[in-house]
Amino acid sequence: MKEAIIWASPSQLRQLFVMLIVFCNVSNPLALWNCFWKFMSEDVSYKIKEALRLFSYELPKMQLKNYTLIELEKILSNCSTTLSAFDLPTPESSVIPHFQNRLLAEELDYNIVQLEQQYLNLLSTLNVEQKEIHDAVVDSVMTNSGMTQIERQEIAQFAAWILSVGDGSPNCGTTLNSLDEQWIKISSDLLLPNSDDPIKSIILATYEDMSNQYRNINYFKERAIIAPTNDAVAIINEQALELLSGQASTFYSFDSICNSA
Secondary structure, three states, rough: OOOHHHHOOHHHHHHHHHHHHHHHHOOHHHHHHHHHHHHOHHHHEEEEEEEEOOOOOOOOOHHHHHHHHHHHHHHHHOOOOOOHHOOOOOOOHHHHHHHHHHHHHHHHOOHHHHHHHHHHHHOOOOOOHHHHHHHHHHHHHHOOOOOHHHHHHHHHHHHHHHHHHOOOOOOOOOOOOOOOOOOOOHHHHHOOOOOOOOOHHHHHHOOHHHHHHHHOHHHHHOOOOOOOHHHHHHHHHHHHHHHHOOOOOOOOOOOOOOOOO
């Protein structure tokens, strides 16, 4: 294959690789794979970037290998054989669906060096009070000082459950129809009962006893409602404020002062 990598395309190299291990009695297919897999994968990375429309995205090495192995497995299946028949690694199918999710891929498409520099630039603009808040938040995150041992265990259990859902490992129930869709059973302690006013139910479940705790800063620091859009945020804020006694006040802020003012 040394000569072929000069003129052959990655697709042709994969075809050649399969022909060699199937028909030419290669003594060590694994060594051949380890030596030439990068050449066979050069178009795979481009195809994934093209499909996701994320051209700056750098596919991790392990994922690139997985996709290349899948392409080889497709060719081998036409020869009525498999990768495992030649003691070659098999693709880890559990990690493939993650990269079919454009939203997740966008979240993973970041430049660590660039983000670090942006963080340092923004950090230098903080005033004294903002810097104190920043340091307190960072310290809490790094040391988990804001959580009890029970809370840490609950978060760890929930994180493990979320990962198991993504891997498809929970017992999700029976097949619904020919599309092979499945239900995921969610623990009752994570659900809210049906209500005519679901937003109010979410607020009351998140901010229990808010009418008595609204002056407690830590009470609000420990709770949050995640909303998908700014419109939803506005609706939630409006309904939450209606649950508080007293008169509402609006405070305005600005990022910079206009010199002409």
